[in-house]
Amino acid sequence: MSTPPAAVAATARVTHPVxxxxxxxxxxxGRTHTACCSVLRPTDLAALTATVADAAGVVLARGAGxxxxxxxxxxxxxxxxxxxxxxxxxxxxxxxxxxxxAGMTLGELVRILSPRGWTPPVLPGTPHVxxxxxxxxxxxxxxxxxxxxxxxxxxxxxxxxxxxxxxxxTPGRDHDLFWATVGGMGLTxxxxxxxxxxxxxxxxxxxxxxxxxxxxxxxxxxxxxxxxEQRSDPLLHSVAWLEGxxxxxxxxxxxxxxxxxxxxxxxxGPAATRPGAGALRRPGRxxxxxxxxxxxxxxxxxxxxxxxxxxxxxxxxxxxxxxSALQPLRRGELWPALFGREGLVQYQFVVPTTSVxxxxxxxxxxAEHRTPPALxxxxxxxxxxxxxxxxxxxxxxxxxxxxxxxxxxxxxxxDLDEVVAAAHGRVYLAKDSRLPAESLALMYPRLGEWQQAxxxxxxxxxxGSDLSRRLRLAPQRATS
Numbered sequence: 001m002s003t004p005p006a007a008v009a010a011t012a013r014v015t016h017p018v019x020x021x022x023x024x025x026x027x028x029x030g031r032t033h034t035a036c037c038s039v040l041r042p043t044d045l046a047a048l049t050a051t052v053a054d055a056a057g058v059v060l061a062r063g064a065g066x067x068x069x070x071x072x073x074x075x076x077x078x079x080x081x082x083x084x085x086x087x088x089x090x091x092x093x094x095x096x097x098x099x100x101x102a103g104m105t106l107g108e109l110v111r112i113l114s115p116r117g118w119t120p121p122v123l124p125g126t127p128h129v130x131x132x133x134x135x136x137x138x139x140x141x142x143x144x145x146x147x148x149x150x151x152x153x154x155x156x157x158x159x160x161x162x163x164x165x166x167x168x169x170t171p172g173r174d175h176d177l178f179w180a181t182v183g184g185m186g187l188t189x190x191x192x193x194x195x196x197x198x199x200x201x202x203x204x205x206x207x208x209x210x211x212x213x214x215x216x217x218x219x220x221x222x223x224x225x226x227x228x229e230q231r232s233d234p235l236l237h238s239v240a241w242l243e244g245x246x247x248x249x250x251x252x253x254x255x256x257x258x259x260x261x262x263x264x265x266x267x268x269g270p271a272a273t274r275p276g277a278g279a280l281r282r283p284g285r286x287x288x289x290x291x292x293x294x295x296x297x298x299x300x301x302x303x304x305x306x307x308x309x310x311x312x313x314x315x316x317x318x319x320x321x322x323x324s325a326l327q328p329l330r331r332g333e334l335w336p337a338l339f340g341r342e343g344l345v346q347y348q349f350v351v352p353t354t355s356v357x358x359x360x361x362x363x364x365x366x367a368e369h370r371t372p373p374a375l376x377x378x379x380x381x382x383x384x385x386x387x388x389x390x391x392x393x394x395x396x397x398x399x400x401x402x403x404x405x406x407x408x409x410x411x412x413x414x415d416l417d418e419v420v421a422a423a424h425g426r427v428y429l430a431k432d433s434r435l436p437a438e439s440l441a442l443m444y445p446r447l448g449e450w451q452q453a454x455x456x457x458x459x460x461x462x463x464g465s466d467l468s469r470r471l472r473l474a475p476q477r478a479t480s
Contacts, residue, residue, distance in 0.1 A: 026079065030068035031336045031343030032404045032433050035075045035466060043084040045101070045192060051080055052190060053164030058464040061190040063130030064105055067137070068346045069433025070466035071185055077464065082132065082190065088112060089193065096198040097155060102132025102191045110323045117264065118198040119322060121234060122150040126329040132191040137430035138183035138385055140392040141326070142237035142259070145230035145382035149392050151182030152385055153197045159189035162462035166192065175386070180453035183387035185429055187468055188457035199234060202262035206325035207317040209258050212309070216242070216252025216360050220396075223380045226258055231382070235261040237326065242376040243305045244363050244400070251363050254378070255308065259325050260317075294340025296403055301374050339403050344374070345433060347413055348399040350381060350391060351425035358423045359398050362416055366400070369412035375401040388446035388453075391428045399431070410434065429467065437472045447473075 027034040042048040052059060058077030065072050073079065085103035092098075096118055100109060107127020109120060122134070122141045129139065138151045147153075156170045159181055167189070169178040181188045213219040219240045226238040242254040329335070336344050351358045359378065366373060377399045384393040402409060417439050420427065426443035427435055441447050454474050461475045468474060 026062070026065065026073045028069045028072065028433060029066050029336060030346055030404075030431075030433060031339070032068075032345055033070040033073065033466065035070070035073040037074055037079040038077070039079045039081055041081040041084055045085060048080065048082065048085060048190065048192065049160060049164045049166075051078075052160055052162065055162075055462070059162075059190075059462060060465045061132065061186050061463075063103055063133040064128045066126060066129045066133060067467075068344075068431045070470060071137075071430060071432075072133075073466045074464060075466060080190065082192075083130065085192065086130075091116075093118075096200060097195060098198060099193065099195045100131055102130060102135070102194055104131050105129060106131065106134060107323070107327060110327065113198065114201070114322055117201050117203075119201050119261070119326075120150075120196060121147045121153045121199045123326045125327060127323070127327040131194050131196070132186075133430075135182055135191055135194055136184060136186040137428075138387055138390045138392070139430070140379075140381065140397075142239045142379060143230060143234055144392055145227045145238075145380055146232065146236060147199075147234035148382060149183075149385045149390060151179070151387060151390070154178075154182065155195040155197055157181065157191055157195070158193040159457070160192050161189045162458060162460055176449075176453045177457055179385070179387040180389075180450050180457065182385065183390040184450065184454065185389065185467065185473075186465065187463050187473060188454050189463060200264045201235070201322060202264035204262045205319040206262070206322045207260045207319055208325055209317045210313050211256050211258075212253075212313065213240070213256055214253050215250050216254075216363075219252060219254050219256060219378065220356060220359070222256045223378065226256075227380045227382075230380075233263075235263050237261070238380065240378040241308060242363070242378055242398075243309055244366065244373045244376040245302045245305045246309075248364070248367070251367065252360060253309065254376075255313075261322055261325070294338050294403075296339050296344075296374050298372065301372050304374070335401075339374075340405065342404040345402045345404050345409065345413070346399060346431045347402060347416065348397060348428040348431045349416070349420045349425050350393055350395050350397040350428070351420060351423045352393065352395040355423035355425060356396055358419055358425065359396055361419055362398060362400070365416055365419070366402075366412055369408050369415075371402060371406040371409050371412045373400040373402050375399075388450035389429065389444060391426065391430070393426075395425070397428075399428075429471075432467070435471065437470065440471050440473075 024039045026037050060074040061082050062072045082103040085101040087101045089099040134150045138149045140149045158168050171178045230236045237259040240254045240256045242252050379397050381392045421442040
C-alpha cells in the first residue's frame with residue numbers, strides 16, 4: 001500500500017470511539033428513492049479507519065447526499081456519512097493546489113478560496129456537493145469544453161480500502177486505479193483526501209449575459225459558437241434553458257446564458273481579498289416534500305416555461321460574485337420538495353456531436369408520451385476524461401427534470417434509453433434512479449475494464465450501493 005503524504009497522515013487524530021450504527025431513513029436528492037440504512041458518522045480519519053476495518057458487511061461512503069437516485073444509499077450493510085471529515089489540510093497559494101478532506105463541500109471550498117483569488121476548476125450548480133462526491137461522479141460544469149471534468153484537475157487522492165489501509169493514487173503512477181476511482185461512484189473504496197489543482201481568478205465580479213434563441217437550432221448554434229472560445233478559456237461558462245413544452249415548430253427554443261469569470265496570471269499573487277459567499281446552510285436532512293402531488297403540474301410547467309421565455313432580458317451584463325454566478329442553487333433542496341410525495345426524476349444523457357438530433361428527438365418523445373419536463377437544461381461538452389465510467393464526452397448533454405408521478409414516464413424513458421444507446425450516448429449514473437441493468441454495458445462499453453480495476457481495489461466486494469446492486473456493477477460480499 002502507498003503511504004499518504006505526512007500532511008494527510010497528520011489528520012488521523014486519536015481514534016474516537018465509534019458507536020454502533022443506528023437505523024435511519026436516507027433518500028436520494030430527487031426523493032424518488034428512500035432506504036432504511038444503518039448509519040455511522042465518524043468525525044475524523046482515525047474513527048473512519050476503525051469503522052471500515054470493523055465493518056462486517058458491505059459499506060458505502062455518503063457525502064452530502066446530492067445524488068438524485070440510489071447511489072448514496074445501501075439498504076443492507078453500513079452507510080458511513082463522511083460529511084464530518086471536512087477539514088482544509090493545506091493550501092499552496094503559489095501553485096494553486098489545495099488539499100482537503102473529502103467531506104468538505106464545494107460551496108465551503110469556494111467560500112475559502114474565493115477571497116484568495118482561486119476557484120475549483122469545475123463547479124456544479126449547487127454548492128452542496130462534497131469533494132469526494134465530485135470525484136466519485138467525475139462531475140462536470142458549464143465550462144466543460146475548456147475545463148473538462150473534475151477528475152482532470154485532481155493531482156492525487158487517498159482511498160481507504162476494506163482493511164482500513166490508505167492508498168494514495170495519482171493519475172500517472174496509478175493510471176487504471178486512479179481513473180477507476182474517478183467516476184467510480186464510490187465503489188473502489190472510501191475517498192478520504194483530495195489534492196486539487198485550482199484556477200486563478202482575478203479581482204472583480206463575474207459577468208453574465210442572457211440571449212433568446214427562437215428554436216432549438218438557434219440554441220445549438222449559440223452554444224457551439226461559445227464553445228469555440230471556451231476551448232481556450234476554462235473560466236467561460238455557458239448553458240441553455242430549453243422550453244420543452246413549446247409547440248412543435250419552436251420546441252426547444254430557449255435562453256442561452258454565458259458567464260465570464262475574471263482571470264489572472266499564475267504567479268501574479270493572490271487577488272485582493274474580496275468578501276466570501278457567507279456561511280452555507282447544508283440541505284436539511286429532514287426536509288419534507290409538499291404533500292400529495294405538490295405544486296408542479298402540467299399547467300404550472302407550461303406557464304413557468306412561457307414566463308421564462310417572456311421575461312425581459314437586460315441589455316447589459318449582470319454582475320455578481322463568482323460563487324453566486326456559478327452556484328446559484330444555494331437552496332436547491334427546495335426544488336424536489338415542490339414535486340410532492342413522489343419526487344422528481346432527473347434524466348440526464350449525453351450524445352456525441354454527430355448525434356445532436358437526439359436532443360430534439362428527446363423533447364418530441366416526451367411530448368408524445370405526455371410527460372413534459374419541468375426543466376430542460378442543455379450544455380455543450382468537450383473531450384472526455386480517461387475514466388471508464390466517466391459520463392461527460394465530446395458532445396451534447398440534456399438534463400430533464402420530470403415529475404416521478406407522470407403516468408407512462410417509465411415507458412417514455414425506456415424508449416429514450418434505446419434512442420440514447422443507439423446513438424452511442426449514455427445516462428449520468430449520479431442522476432440515475434431507474435436505468436435497467438441490461439442497458440448499462442450498451443451505454444458504458446468500457447464497463448468490463450472498470451470492473452477489472454475495481455476488483456483489484458476491492459477484491460472482497462466490500463463496497464456497494466443500492467445503485468451498484470440494481471445495475472449489477474460488481475459482485476459484493478454477503479452482508480451481516
